[in-house]
Amino acid sequence: MQLTPRSKFLLLLGVFVVPVAAAYLAFFGWRPAGHTNYGDLLKVTPLQQTAGAKHDGAPLDLASLQGKWLMVHVGPARCDADCAQQLYLMRQIRITQGKEQSRIERLWVLTDAGAADPALLQDYPGLHVWRPADATFVEQFPAGDGRAGHIYLVDPLGNLMLRFPVKPDPKRMMKDLKLLLKASQIG
Template sequence: MIASYFTYYVLKPQSRNNYGTLLDPRQYPIPALGSTALDGQPADLDGLKGKWLMVQVNGSDCQKACQDKLFEMRQLRLMQGKEMDRIERVWLITDQQPLETLVMREYDGTKLLRVKPELLKAWLPTEADTTAADHLYLIDPLGNLMMRFPKDADPNKVKKDLSKLLRASAIG
């Protein structure tokens, strides 16, 4: 009995079983981003509260790495099966340049919002030697940033994290 208390309270296990980095949601509520839809009308992430949001950040010149993340987000959502309606995909576009029509068509269903990049720097934490564009972020249904996936994340491990969260969460 004493050994179990000692083990539990003193030698706390250091292992974790999540792939993404958990962030303290109280530290990262969604700030006022001043975002707009592609047509210039005001639109923000608050309108998507109640859903889990997979978020990627990139400029409108969406090259291969950007398109790969958009593809992964689409596939990760589809892999959740009947739970996929609880997840929305969001691309935060950091400039005012026009988007390629083919990219918009290919990833139809992804919410496209233009934001000011300087506002994202203060909100989205990154790993050393990376930028927000290198990561995939997860926002909980209450509107708090709660997880960051590493650069070039393994989609199978991301899927496991998403599945666990959706199974454990009654909201969203």
Template sequence: MSGSNSSVPGSDAKLEAASPLSFTVHTMPSPGLDDAARRTASGRLKMLLILAVCAAPVIASYMAYFFYRPEGRTNYGELVDPLRPLPAALPLSDLQGRAVEAKSLHGQWLLVVVAGGACDTGCEKRLWLQRQLREALGREKDRVDKVWLVDDAQALRPETLQAVSQGDPVTVLRVPREALAQWLSPAAGHTLEQHFYVVDPIGNWMLRAPGDPEPARLKRDIERLLRASAGWDRAGRP
């Protein structure tokens, strides 16, 4: 009706009483600390997974070579157990007397000969066989380096130095015999100079050939090692 108040007396009070809606603000946990912890844990997990993936081929290849031996399969050379890592402090030097870091030999399979600088007939035979073995590996030969460790202070004869410098040269390094004996060792009844020593790309001495070895059988050992490491080792140093 005109001029009348449309409000019902007491209606405002009833509305207020019927409106219990209210908001309560609770303290929320800070997301910063939890997120940081989650990121740290996730980063560590990813790093462990990466390390595991990188190490798996190496571990698998050694497991296959050392422990999985189908019937009838035997290695010719003597496996070194446990493996003997190349000492970081091994005092190596080149023929000019300059110090050479041991870690510079990492990254390739090494076929190692030990002999004095005078290089007698036996030394010459082993250096020749070292070259022939590497060449016989065909396209896999670039994964193997030839190394001659000279364990005395005698000068190399010019003709010997010329021979080991032809084609793919031999890496010739001097090392005191006493220091070398802390890493390599001969079989009972033999001298250090009578063997070939096989070193893996990580720097582990892991196989010793018999004195005066049969070339074909030693070659098969090397080929097996190269096949076992085909998934993680490539030609050339990193």
């Protein structure tokens, strides 16, 4: 097929003009959608008053869990349906991280003097059930509509940094956690 002089000129013009026009549009006009977190980013604050005890009375300082990501549920020992759903989500989301799941620990911070149901705890092996020595510890977890409704995330350095919404979407939580684990060189 023989190109006419006009076709050659248009082809040559296209080779040089189209990239310039695309660059101009990309710089001044079209902006790709950025990634937004599903969870609410909190002001990064190191957790204070981390001394306490496990549900069986054995001492546990949360500082010993540093180096791991912590998914945290804060609530009373009497676990209602919402609490059970959160514990279930924390377990399942950890499992879905595959080989990275060893970088994540789960923590249930008890806010009262009650005892957690042993039958419930059998369903969640590896879950740390912990009561702080100082009751003001729980005030570090911000919540406008109740702490027990949220799952919090603490980074490997012991900083509270993320809060997932009440009745969270598990797929979006998994995505946030996967991105954090991928980006993090610690924990």
